[in-house]
Amino acid sequence: MAWLPGAIRACYFLAALLFILGLKRMSSPRSARAGIVWAGVGMALAVAATFALPGLGHRGLILAALSIGTAAAWWSGRRVAMTAMPQMVALYNGMGGGAAAAIGAVELVGFAGAAVTLLDGRSFTADGQAPGTAQLSLAVLGALIGAVSFSGSLVAFAKLQGWLDRRFTFSGQRVVNLLVLALAIVLGAMLVGGRLTPPLIAGFFALALLFGLMMTLPIGGADMPVVISLYNAFTGLAVAFEGFVLGNEAMIIAGTVVGAAGTLLTQLMARAMNRSLGNVLFGNFGATTGAAQAIAGAQKPIEASDAAVMMAYAERVVIVPGYGMAVAQAQHKVWEFARLLIERGVKVKFAIHPVAGRMPGHMNVLLAEAGVPYDLIADMDEINPEFPSTDVALVIGANDVVNPLAKTDPASPIYGMPILDVAAAKNVIVVKRGKGTGFAGIENALFYADNARMLYGDGQAVAGELVAALKTLDA
Template sequence: MSAEEITQLAYLVPVALFVLGIKRLARVRTARTGNLILASGVLVAVVITLVEMGLVNYTWMVLGLAAGGTVGVITVLRASATSMPQVVARFNGFSGAAAALVGLALFWEEVVFPDAGEGAIGLMGAMAGLALAVSVVIGAATLSGSILAEAKLWGRLSRLTRVPGRGPLVVGASILTVVAMALSLSLVDVRHAALAILFLLLFSLAVGFFAVAPVGGADMPVMISLLNSVSGLAVAASGFAIGNTMLIMGGIIVGAAGLMLTQIMCVAMNRTLWSVFAGGLDEVASGEGDSYENVVGSDPEEAAMVLEAARNVVIVPGYGLAAARAQQPAADLADALAEQGVQVRFAIHPVAGRMPGHMNVVLAEANVPYDRLVEMERVNSDFPNVDLVIVVGANDVVNPAANQASGSPIAGMPILDVENARRVMVVKRSLSPGYAGIKNELFERDHCTMLFGDAKQVLEDLVREFRAGVPTP
């Protein structure tokens, strides 16, 4: 067996680690070890690649690893659990940028510098040249789309959902991208070819921008998942271009996993991928029937008295909990209830927050035990047996309109059926609508009371009042 064959077989080790790591990410209890396994797989892949390259000048590699590692560490250290969606969007952009830069560097090395007068196809072959161009296109589109997604998540461009003439602009940019791709691969004059691939980069950035521009906050979990998938495809295209098996396999795995997650998110929101790209939920007018007539308010003292009689409690976290940094008071409330023998669980909706698993990350920061987290499919049938549901900062994911109003923007969207519990308390700053822009019929139900205020402060007061009202063990 030759050294090349041994190397190719060795690449199966990191691939196996990738598959195992992604599998373990599917469960909260094993997600941390899954992340470590994935990181180990990347490390093994890098080592095998360096061995395959043999003795080369490692100066730029070391500098690149140092720069990238520093940026990654600083980004994560500065990030909080509430900003994880922004971090994921940023890392998706980094992946796209890396793929685009690899494509550009390879084009300069194989086509521009030799200046052999044969063009990219003549020097590299049709398949390798096409893979190079595709890595630039997908990578650049992923970069611009991820930058815009992160800006929207931070609220800086959240209102950018309508771009005048967006349809013709997307079509025009796409056509120009195809033309620039063809010219960059076929032109014999390297100066013209280099100019064409730079225009290809520019048009691809425009395509990514126009694709993400109409997507609102409600659809952002789907978009983040899709960008993750596309970044994997960009990496795979780079692998084809430079002939690296590991990049091809790793990129395809990431692309496939991201695409499956995107489909799961679309089903969870009862949305099609096309409707996400077309824009939607944030553009819905909230003027129809958005006034409330029968809302009952309460305070932490009264709520604590209700808690004292409850034996089965479910807490539903939403983005409002993350935004108020109320995960620790929520965990403290769960601990206080458990000390009194109350069964307490956190019900997690698949799209609660700004990305898949956002609530899991936020609650993990407060060291909420994994066995207290329960998914929507498991808890929905049990709500009739629940004494009290405490909704913290969630809105559309508990809105009964999804089950009843056929004309509602969220009609058919799977929700947490908290209305079936014996009592419901909602912690919210105001009666303002969620991303869908419609009223929440739950707030007017006879068995629902509202606790208005900052989620962190309300939960802290609730914990204090509850502990004061129960006997000390």
């Protein structure tokens, strides 16, 4: 049918519009859910239009793969805990990068002369059509970036899942990493130059995958939000480049949007941790520069009843959630406690650090799930000037993002990272299960400060005790 390609292009255009509008709506917590639905509808439309492409082969295999992938995603998405969502995002992102790399591999093998029928029905043989330099360049570039995203995301998943040590370093690591990348680029240039042999293609992909592994292994857990965002950008770029190779408008637009959004988010995350993008790519994240600063004093415990009284008669209370709150699934109880304080006339706000939790927006999602109004949630730059006039700062599960050593100890792995100035509050109450360190693996000087008290216990149980104590006061 002559009208079919035009109709497909129209569907791709509508899908792209839904991608962009959906992403725009995701920028606000109020409309994020609708934005996800819009983008999902756009993806469904793009997939349906692709099935109508003239000459598309292996429709049965494609449909079977879609069915298996959809079932696995539905099952895992329904079962995954909120605390495990960061590693789930890393895993899914890696799959996207791996898919882009696989498309590049099929293209390169097809260009090399192994009779391969691609998804759009084209076939290349030894005496067939020769690819252009631009087409080869984009195929190689997309394959390189996608392979790095794939292997790097798998390492990020393993680290967040607790399967790998948080950091793996050795002497001269940066030089070795750059050499691996340089060799991959050299082999890629040879492929673009027309030396399309199976051993060269295999070597190129092996080096690209190896670089993704080696780039991610030395990264500390405290920097993982930046890594997830970075690989998200990589995956988008890889998909866009392979879209140009296939001539698929939906892939080009979707990949470009994801790549641009991921790049901007990576820059924002890096800025929030006071790191340059070059340091994110090639630096030894979490490396120390000398002997750690000694911490004076001792941790001073407090009972939940005393903490509840202190906050009940305060004028201003700022609640700082962190990953520990997510682990304890305490967000609902924390919000119940905050509502009781508000009913007593206490001014309550929630303070969110840009990299709190294990991924960008982690805490915002938890608070939104509990029903916390958006106007009570403040970001770091907004809330920091208010801490000196805050009567009580309640820290529940946060650690590295409130550690004063980030400002005072050059030897600290988080030195220079902007933090929430919780220590400036008149009183600080820290809810923590024990005396262990944070994800960066360092002691927190805040816990030993004169104005800080430690409320030990599981986050949800402690929040329940605070609620009960507050209700007793009102009885």
